[in-house]
Amino acid sequence: MHGAAILERLRARLGTGVVETHAQCGDHTAVVERTALPGALSLCRDDPDLGFDVLMDLTAVDYQKYPGREDGPRFEVVYHLYSLAHNHRVRIKVRVDEDDAVVPTAVPLWPIANWLEREVWDMFGVRFDGHPDPRRLLMYEEFVGHPLRKDYPINRRQPLIGPRI
C-alpha cells in the first residue's frame, strides 16, 4: 500500500482521532489523539491491507526547547511500524503534556513494547498506562530524573549507588 493511501485509510477509520498527517522526507506520519492511540495501533496491526506486524521502534522526543513549540504539548511518543507482508512503513505519533505524561501501553499488541516503553519511561518520564512491569530499563532504580529530557543538564552527575553512609 502506498504511504498516502495508508494515511488516507487511517483518517477514514479514525476520523477526528487523527490530528495531522505529513510525509516529510518520504516518511508518512500520522499524529493521533491519545484516546485514539490504542484503536490506531490495533487498526494498523489487524487491518489486512495495513498489516503492520512489526513495531520497529518506539521512542519519544522532548519538544520543550524546540522553536515554536515551547508552549505546546511537551512530549511526542513515536511509533515506527513496519509490515513484513506489504513492505511498507508508517510513523504514528501521539502528543502528551508534561503534567499528564501518560500514554496507553502497547504491550498487549506487541511484547517488544515492554522494553521499549520501559526505556521511554526511564529516559523521558512518560508513563505507560497498563504496563505490566514499569521499571527503568537502562538506568538504575535509585537514579533521580529522566536524562533525555531537555531540562536535564548533560554534565549532572549522580552517585552510582545511593549516598554513602
Next chain:
Amino acid sequence: MAEPTRREIMLGEGSGTGSGQNLTVGMGPAHPAMHGIIRILADLDGEIIRKADVEIGYLHRAFEKDCEVGGWNNAIPYTDRLNYVSPLINNFAYANAVEKLLGIDVTERCKYIRTIMSEISRVCDHLTCIGASAMELGAFTVFLYMIKAREFLWELVEDVTGARLTISYGRVGGVKADLPEGFEAKLRAAFKQTREVLDEVHRLLTGNRIFMDRMVGVGVLSREETIAYAITGPLLRAVGVGFDVRRASPHWAYDRVEFEVPTQKDGDNYSRYLVRMAEMEQAMRIAEQALAAIPGGPINVDFEGRPIDPAAYVDQGKQGKTEGLLLMPITLSPNLAGQDRKALERVNAHDKRVVLPPKETAYGSIEGLMNHFMLIMEGYGIRPPQGEAYFASEGANGELGFYVVSDGGDRPYRVRCRPPCLPPMAALHRMIEGGMIADLIPTFGSVNMIGGELDR
C-alpha cells in the same frame, strides 16, 4: 510413598515439584562466559531455568544525549561505539539519516564504497559471533581461526580508514577519504583467506556431533514470537522470514548487485549459525560485485602533476605565495589528513552546506577557508531544515535505524538509534526459559549481543 523419579534421584527430593526450592542465580554483569555486560537472574529448578529476568544498561553512556551537544558530524565517533564490531555500518546509517533530512544525495562512488565497507564489516561481525559462541562450547580452534580471518579484514578496514575499531570513516554527505591504492588486490587476497577459513570451520562445526548436540533444538523461538518481538536480521531469517533491509528497501548500491537472502526454518541456535555462515559468503559476493562495478575508474589513482608536501604548502600560503597554489596537488596520507581535491570530489556530495572543502582549497583560497569555517564554527555548521527522518540499514544483527529530528539548528535536536540487538535481548528470557542452564551460554552467544548498541 511414591517411587522417586529419576529427576529426584539426580537433583534431590522436592525438585521439579514446585515446592518452592528454586534457586535464584545471578549471572553477570561480569561473568567470563558473558561477552558483554548484562545480568541474567535465573530461577533454577535443578538445572532447568524456570524463569529468567534480563537486566541491561551496564554499558549505558548516554549516546543519544551526547549527540545533542555537538554538531551533526560530531556524532560520527559516537556511532563507532554502538556496534563496535561493525562500526562502519553505524557510521553510514547515521550519515544517511542526516542526508535524508537534508535531502541530498551522495555520489555514486560513495554509494559503492559504503556498500563494500558495510559488507566487510558484516563478515567481521558474523566471524566474531560464531567464533565466540563456538569457543564457549569448547571449540577453541574455531575461535582462533575466525579471529585470524577477522584480522585479515580488519587490516583492510585499517587500510581504508586508518583505524581498526574506532574508525569514524563516514561523513554526512560522503566518506572521509577515497579507497587507498591497491585496495582491490588486498580485498581479493583477504577474501580468499577468509573463504579458506570458512571452509575449514564448516568442516569442523557444521556436521560436528558435539556442536550439533548443543545447538540443534536449543534456544528456539517461534516465528510468531520472533515477529511480535520485532526481531530482525539473522534471527528472523532463521525462522524462515526472508526480511532484509538491503532487499526490502535497497539503498546505496544494493539494488545493483546480486545476492541471496539465506533463510532457515527451525529458529534454533543451529539455524542461526547456518544463516550467519551463508550470509558471510553473500556479503563477500556483494563486496566483490560492487568493487568490480565501482564508478570513477580504478582505485589506483595516478594523480597528475607534481605533488608537494602539505607542510610546505601551508608555508607557501602563509608567506603569501598563493599564485597558482589552489591548483597545486599535494600528497596527503589518505588515512590521516584527507585526500586531494579530485579524490574527495568523487566520494562526497557536491554541496557546500554539508561537505568540508578539501584541504588545499581550505588553505589555498579565502572562499575555501570561509567554507571550512562556516561548517566548523559553533552556531554555523550543517543545518538541516526543521523536520524528522528515519533511515534503516541492515546492520549485522538486523535493522539498524536512526531517527533524527532537527530544529533547524547546527546540532541534532534528537538522535534515536534503533539498536538491532535490543529486541532479541528482550526476548532472551523466552528462549532460555525451560532449557538447561548450560544452554543459556550458546543461546546468548547466538543472539550476538553487542553491549555498545544495546545500552547506548
